[in-house]
Amino acid sequence: MIMRESIVMKIHYGTALGAVFLVAIHIMMRMTMDFHDSLQYENVLANYEMIGYAILLELILILISVHGFNGLRVILLEMRQGQSYEKGVTYGCIAAMVALVAYGSRTIIMASMGMV
Amino acid sequence: MSAVHPKISEEKSQTIVSSTKSVTLRIKRSNPEISSEEKFDQFIVPIEKWTTVLDALLDAKSHLDHSIGIRYSCRQASCGSCGMKINGKPALACFTKISELNSNEITVEPMDNFPVVRDLVVNFTRLINNHKKIMPYVIREDSEIVPGTGVREILQTPEDVEKYIQFSSCIKCGLCNSACPTMAMDTTFVGPQALAQAYRYIADTRDKGKKNRLQIIDESHGIWRCHAAGSCSQVCPKGVDPAMGIQMLRSYLLGIRD
Numbered sequence: 001m002i003m004r005e006s007i008v009m010k011i012h013y014g015t016a017l018g019a020v021f022l023v024a025i026h027i028m029m030r031m032t033m034d035f036h037d038s039l040q041y042e043n044v045l046a047n048y049e050m051i052g053y054a055i056l057l058e059l060i061l062i063l064i065s066v067h068g069f070n071g072l073r074v075i076l077l078e079m080r081q082g083q084s085y086e087k088g089v090t091y092g093c094i095a096a097m098v099a100l101v102a103y104g105s106r107t108i109i110m111a112s113m114g115m116v
Numbered sequence: 117m118s119a120v121h122p123k124i125s126e127e128k129s130q131t132i133v134s135s136t137k138s139v140t141l142r143i144k145r146s147n148p149e150i151s152s153e154e155k156f157d158q159f160i161v162p163i164e165k166w167t168t169v170l171d172a173l174l175d176a177k178s179h180l181d182h183s184i185g186i187r188y189s190c191r192q193a194s195c196g197s198c199g200m201k202i203n204g205k206p207a208l209a210c211f212t213k214i215s216e217l218n219s220n221e222i223t224v225e226p227m228d229n230f231p232v233v234r235d236l237v238v239n240f241t242r243l244i245n246n247h248k249k250i251m252p253y254v255i256r257e258d259s260e261i262v263p264g265t266g267v268r269e270i271l272q273t274p275e276d277v278e279k280y281i282q283f284s285s286c287i288k289c290g291l292c293n294s295a296c297p298t299m300a301m302d303t304t305f306v307g308p309q310a311l312a313q314a315y316r317y318i319a320d321t322r323d324k325g326k327k328n329r330l331q332i333i334d335e336s337h338g339i340w341r342c343h344a345a346g347s348c349s350q351v352c353p354k355g356v357d358p359a360m361g362i363q364m365l366r367s368y369l370l371g372i373r374d
Contacts, residue, residue: 006334006369013370077336078302086336 008070015067022060029053048111061104069097138162139214141172143184144225147234156223157181163214169222170198170209173236185235193353196289200236201225206294206351227294243290246310250332252317255325276321283316283361285354292348292358304337308348308358311339315361318368330369339365 029047030038037043047053073093077086110116138160146154159176170188177184188198191210198209203223214222230238262268292308293299299307314333318326333339339362348358367373 004334005336005338005340009340010370074341078298078305078341081302081304081337 015063019063054112069093140221142223169212196287199289206291229299250314280319291351295347295351312358312361
């Protein structure tokens, strides 16, 4: 099923706004302690173990992946045209997005369950 | 490669002889049917305060080189035939006074984003096809012509007319498409001219084709590929604002406006 471009762009704008909001929270969380300390290995792992923070990171991952890969699709569609090329770009971007979300989710889940 | 052409014709110039000023006209010459070679030819033409680029081109064509390829008709910015790039900017040759260019050298080239037919003449097929695609006419079930009783009026208030009137000034000159950065990259983009016309009919209270038109422009090479550069509105010789029309259409598609 082909999704109308206006639906795709609503998702594009929505994910951008959502990502800006959540990344702002993510940055503010860095300010709860000294910036250098917040990036220490133990502190980063401790963040992942907070379920609320892990959900926040997962949401950021999904929003940025959807927004970024749709943006890439749009750029590639403007660079070249052709039915098979456009189909390849669209499905390629969806596949890359799914792969990135899956890999990122795996990291978040493993870290939040203390498996690293 | 460029060459300065001497006067080759004995015919008298139409330009008033009292003229003391002249400009160098650099014309981009090409004929893709014969070869891919492109060159600039230079012509020195006399000018007056009121001389337009079209006047100068026609002067050069009449007296210096009959083979200059140029399309024109009305000479009063009504037909949209003489669009070209003048000193790098898309403009109508008949609507551009040389005195306003503040330059002794005028470079004229065919419009960007159109295939060149010859010299300054470009092919309008893509523009016309995209214009036709958005159904540029009022769509409604009934008609102003009523069988038996004659003609009736479909009334509009001045406010209703205000919503679309500027967009109905479009003369299909193609300058907006020529200035559009997306048109330069995306060979299937519908273009600012067609999008502005889609808005012209959607905003018309007599029209009932809004849903169909929005569907036509809501595709992967439709309205969403506009980057809102605004260059289309800057170059329009008739004061149409396609960039604004595009934003209005987007607001319909995003559900911000009904």
